Amino acid sequence: MADLFAKGEKPEYLFWVGCAGAYDDRYKKVAAAFAKILIHLNVSFAVLGKEETCTGDPARRAGNEMLFQMQALQNIELFKAYEIKKVITICPHCYNTFKNEYPDLGADFEVISYIDILNQYIDEGKIKLDTNKFKGTKITYHDPCYLGRANGIYEQPRKLLKKLGGELVEMERNRSFALCCGAGGAQMFKEAEKGNKEVFLERMEDVLKVEPEVIATACPFCMTMMTDGIKYKNQEEKMRNYDIAELIAESLNL
Numbered sequence: 001m002a003d004l005f006a007k008g009e010k011p012e013y014l015f016w017v018g019c020a021g022a023y024d025d026r027y028k029k030v031a032a033a034f035a036k037i038l039i040h041l042n043v044s045f046a047v048l049g050k051e052e053t054c055t056g057d058p059a060r061r062a063g064n065e066m067l068f069q070m071q072a073l074q075n076i077e078l079f080k081a082y083e084i085k086k087v088i089t090i091c092p093h094c095y096n097t098f099k100n101e102y103p104d105l106g107a108d109f110e111v112i113s114y115i116d117i118l119n120q121y122i123d124e125g126k127i128k129l130d131t132n133k134f135k136g137t138k139i140t141y142h143d144p145c146y147l148g149r150a151n152g153i154y155e156q157p158r159k160l161l162k163k164l165g166g167e168l169v170e171m172e173r174n175r176s177f178a179l180c181c182g183a184g185g186a187q188m189f190k191e192a193e194k195g196n197k198e199v200f201l202e203r204m205e206d207v208l209k210v211e212p213e214v215i216a217t218a219c220p221f222c223m224t225m226m227t228d229g230i231k232y233k234n235q236e237e238k239m240r241n242y243d244i245a246e247l248i249a250e251s252l253n254l
Contacts, residue, residue, distance in 0.1 A: 020220030131165030204229030
C-alpha cells in the first residue's frame, strides 16, 4: 500500500491478511491462495505489509479493552491516511471486529468477507471453475461462529462449495446450531479449563458421523482445531482440511 500510495495510485481494495495469514504456516497457504485468485482476476488490491497489526479482537475477547482500543484507533488512523474505503478479510474474527466494532470508534470503510467477493465474481462469470477437480468428493462444511451466528453468513459458503462439483454433506449440527470449534473468544491462546472433553473433539465427532473426505473451513482458528481433530482421531489418511479459498484456487479454470 505504501509503495502504491507513493506513486499516487490508490488500489480499490485493501486485502487484510490478518495475524494467522501472516504468521501461521498452515494459514499462510490460505492467504496465498486468495491472493492468487485476486491476481488471476486482475483485481486492484494491496496489502499493508509490515504496517499491518492485529485488529485487537483477541485482546477484547480476553478482556483487555484498553489494548483493543489502542490497536483499533491505530488501524483506523492508518486506513484514513491511505484513504482506504474497502477492506477484504479472510478471517471472520477480523471481519466481525472491523464491521461491527470499529464503527463505534469512528471507522468509516466497507468491510467485505472473501466469501462474499468470491461469490460475486463467480456470479459475474469472472471466475470459471473446473468442476472435475472435486467431482465425487464428499465435502462437509464447518460454520465459523463469527461468520455464521455473528454475521448471518450461512448460505454463501455453501453456494461456493456446491459450485465445486463435489457432494456437500451437512453435519447434524449446522448453520445457527453449529458447534464452535473451541478456539473462539480468545480460547485459542490459553489452556483449556477443567472439563470432561475438549470442544474440538466433540465437533470432530460430528464430522466423523458424515465421513467426509474434505472438511471445508473459512476461519484460521477453525482450521487449526479441525486439523488437530483429524490428527487426534488418526484420520489423516481419510480426510483433509482445506479453506474455501484453497478449494476455489485449486479449481480455477486458468
